[in-house]
Amino acid sequence: MTRELCIGVDLGGSNLRMALVDRQGSVLARSAEPTLPAAGLDSLLSRLLAGVGRLQGEATRIGARTVALAVGVPGLVCSDGVVRASVNVPGLEGVPLARELSLATGLPVAALNDANACAVGEKRYGAGRDYRSLIALTIGTGVGAGLILDGKLWTGADGAAGEFGHIPVEPEGRPCGCGSRGCLEQYASAGAIAGEGGDAAVVANRARLGDAAALAVFAEAGRYLGIAMAGVVNLLNLEAVIVCGGVARSFDLLAPALLRELDSRTFSVAGGRVRVEPGMLGDDAGVLGAAATAFETVL
Ligand SMILES: [Zn+2]
Structure with missing residues (x-):
């Protein structure tokens, strides 16, 4: 029998990554290029x-033979494969992405939110393999x-679940792009860590050299992450929280304040059970999760 492979695409605001993947999650070929959202939808597609x-x-x-394709996009993707909102790649809004790509390639195509793709990737092939219930940030x-x-991606009634970054952590806090204020994202994203015109990786390097101001930035981000996480852990009694994305490289700097806050705000059964771990797949989480989703479409 011809070997069957899938293509996973991670269409991010900055990078367009693709990989040819087998059922075991091995990457057989890959490509990466800048997304260039300003070049327009036709160019991107x-x-x-x-x-x-x-x-x-x-x-x-x-x-081998390519049997399906799936694309993770930074935005709200409804269960019909239409992108409803995308702040980082606005050209995708309203585009029936799954149908258009399926018409163009002749393959079954699934589209999903990029963070959901990372969660599926870590669950299937990475740090989440041993857990049935988890959240991947x-x-x-x-x-x-x-x-x-319970082993299945939960996307909510409309596909809009999982907006962890918009959990309020300061009732009268900083305004957020979503229209609310005091959202976690305003205190714990790479941008919040970097500050005006900075770079989160530079702040991390300074923190590792013992710079007190840089250490305080990570302690504050970790504290806010722990506050939001405690709510989710108390609500859902998860087995694990997997921390992915660029800032996961600084997991060691976030962890002390994060775990302290989590411990002080959770019930002992849920708080004692949950494991907080960095992701294992790095930049491949999105393409691997998309590929795993593609394989499911042809089961
Ligand atoms: Zn928000």
Whole structure:
């Protein structure tokens, strides 16, 4: 039987990543390029399709067959595969992405939120493998999350669940792009850690050298993360919280304040049970989760 492969696409606000993946989660070929959202939807879709074509060609070259494709996008994706809102790639709004890509490629196509794709990736192939119920946080430019309950992705009644970054942590706090104020994202995203015109990785390096101001920035972000996390843990009694995204590289700097806050605000049964761990898949979480979702569409 011909070996069957899927293509996972991680369409982020900055990077467009694609991978040709087998059922065990091994990446056989990959590509990455800038998303360039300002270049417009037609440019984006034609570059996406060109990349898919190259990976399909690679599958043929190694004697395999591409059977499905899935795309993770930074926005609200309804269960019909239509992108309803995307702050970072606004050109995608209203686009029936799954149907358009399916027409263009002849493959079954699924579209899902990028944080959900990361959660599925970590659950299937990474740090979440041993857990049935978890939340995977993606802390980068924004703060997103994917929720897996009893082994299944929970996307809510309309596909809008998992907006961990918009849990209020300061009732009268900083205004947020979502229209509310005091959202976690305003205190614990890469942007919040970096400050005006800064870079979160630079702040992390300073913290590792013992800079007190930089350490305080991570302690504050960790504290706010712990406050929001305690609410979720008390509500859902999860087995694990997996921390993914660029800021996960600074997990060690966030963890002390985060765990202290979590411990002080949770009931002992739920708080004692939950494991808080960094993700294992790094930048591959999104493409691997998309590929796992693609395999499910052809089951
Ligand atoms: Zn918000």
